[in-house]
Amino acid sequence: MGEKKSYFDEELDASADDAVIxxxxxxxxxxxxxxxxxxxxxxxxxxxxxxxxxxxxxxxxxxxxxxxxxxxxxxxxxxxxxxxxxxxxxxxxxxxxxxxxxxxxxxxxxxxxxxxxxDMRMRSTAFKAEHVLTADLVPVNVDAVLFWTVWDAGKACSEVKNFVRLVYWVAQTTLRDVMGAVNIAQLSTRREQIDREVADILERKTNEWGITVVSVEIRDIEIPDELQESLSAEARAEREYNARVILAEVEKEISEMFVDAARTYGREDAALQLRAMSFVSDSVKEKGGLVVIPSALSEAFEGLEGLAKKG
Structure with a gap:
């Protein structure tokens, strides 16, 4: 007894008149x-x-x-x-x-x-677009799956000869057209948007035949091997650039904070004295031991004490 074929074993021969998906x-x-x-x-x-x-x-x-x-x-x-x-x-x-x-x-x-x-149930049709040129002339192979259903059996049978094959061919050509309008770098970031765009175009084309397109999902995008290394290097360079930009922005913010603090200390003697006292207190907490206060710091503490009494 031969092996029983699974539900997805049979492939589509698009060149045959009686093509079966x-x-x-x-x-x-x-x-x-x-x-x-x-x-x-x-x-x-x-x-x-x-x-x-x-x-x-x-x-x-x-x-x-x-x-x-x-x-x-x-x-x-x-x-x-x-x-x-x-x-x-x-x-x-x-x-x-x-x-x-x-x-x-x-x-x-x-x-x-x-x-x-x-059959009025939901159907799934796997299709692919091979050697599609993107907007920047990079050849790619794209595998996708289409989910659709027949909502008007009369139109589906009277308007077209074989609506199953027609849906397959229209889906394939639509995918090629949409992929040709995007760059290779956008394929991974805009995949969901490409899915929706292909589904919307197919819905407009097939609706007059009594067919409704539910969704389109891109399963795999094959990029030539010679381009994968260059794309990886480009991605690494872009990540390094973004990291350097973030670091520069942080350093700029820190320098602006130092400038603001210097201005505050220059205008307010009490602020500088309070900062000195806080520095001494933190040093004692972290390391412990005896603190010897120089004359300048002693005057600072006396000034703070005077401010406290006035307050």
């Missing part, structure tokens, strides 16, 4: 639900045929059994079950008539038929 594969529960829906159609059809057959046997009318068989065939052909997350696009004489579902729906035999059944 990995995330478009059916869930296991979808297959189970489809079998259950088909079984329901058979049960209802056989129940109707059984009623006609019983009536024909009771009434002794073989024609009634034949009519019951034909009625059961017609009922089976016009009865369909649409799953909760699906919508059926119904055409009448080849012209769009309505979007039906979910649940049990009926169509007029030979007049109406279901052209397509569209």
């Amino acid at each position: 990995a995330t478009e594969a059916q869930f296991d529960e979808a297959v189970t639900s489809r079998v259950g829906a088909t079984s329901l159609r058979w049960v209802i059809t056989l129940a109707v045929f059984a009623l006609f057959a019983l009536a024909a046997w009771v009434l002794r009318l073989p024609a009634l059994a034949v009519a019951g068989a034909l009625g059961a065939v017609v009922l089976f052909s016009c009865m369909h079950v649409v799953l909760e997350w699906e919508r059926a696009v119904v055409l009448r004489f080849g012209k769009f008539n309505r979007v039906a579902g979910p649940g049990l729906i009926f169509m007029i035999p030979l007049v109406e038929y279901s052209a397509a059944t569209v």
Whole structure:
């Protein structure tokens, strides 16, 4: 028995007309639900045929059994079950008539038929843009993922042939256009802004096809190896420059504080004397021991004592 593929194993072959994206594969529960829906159609059809057959046997009318068989065939052909997350696009004489579902729906035999059944759940499409030239002519490879959903199944089926492939191609070209407008240095700092810009452009383009773009997320940006070293050196130089600027600003602020303090000490003798006393007190606290006060400091203390008495 071969290995079972995971949900994301299948890759997109964009060159094929019947291109399939990995995330478009059916869930296991979808297959189970489809079998259950088909079984329901058979049960209802056989129940109707059984009623006609019983009536024909009771009434002794073989024609009634034949009519019951034909009625059961017609009922089976016009009865369909649409799953909760699906919508059926119904055409009448080849012209769009309505979007039906979910649940049990009926169509007029030979007049109406279901052209397509569209999954209305959220979808994720992985896409990439290779060798994209940025604004400063640096080639990069970008991997991204698109989250989108169909809000109008009728438009999605009638406006475009294959809306899944169309969304893929539009997302790829839009990503290339947006990446070509930014510099290589802005890719890391403006990633969220680039995501929003790509999503907004895709929303405007796909909305007329009945598709809504929820979000776009850039997963990886590959830069050529020969440019990574130069970009790292540039980043280091920028960090060193910013550190030197901050240090210069701090030194400037400290020097301005010293100038203001010198002006204050020059204008106010009491401030200078108070500073001298504070310096002596701090020295005693830190180192301990005996303090010998010179005559100049003694006069300073006497001056402070006189100021205290006047106060």
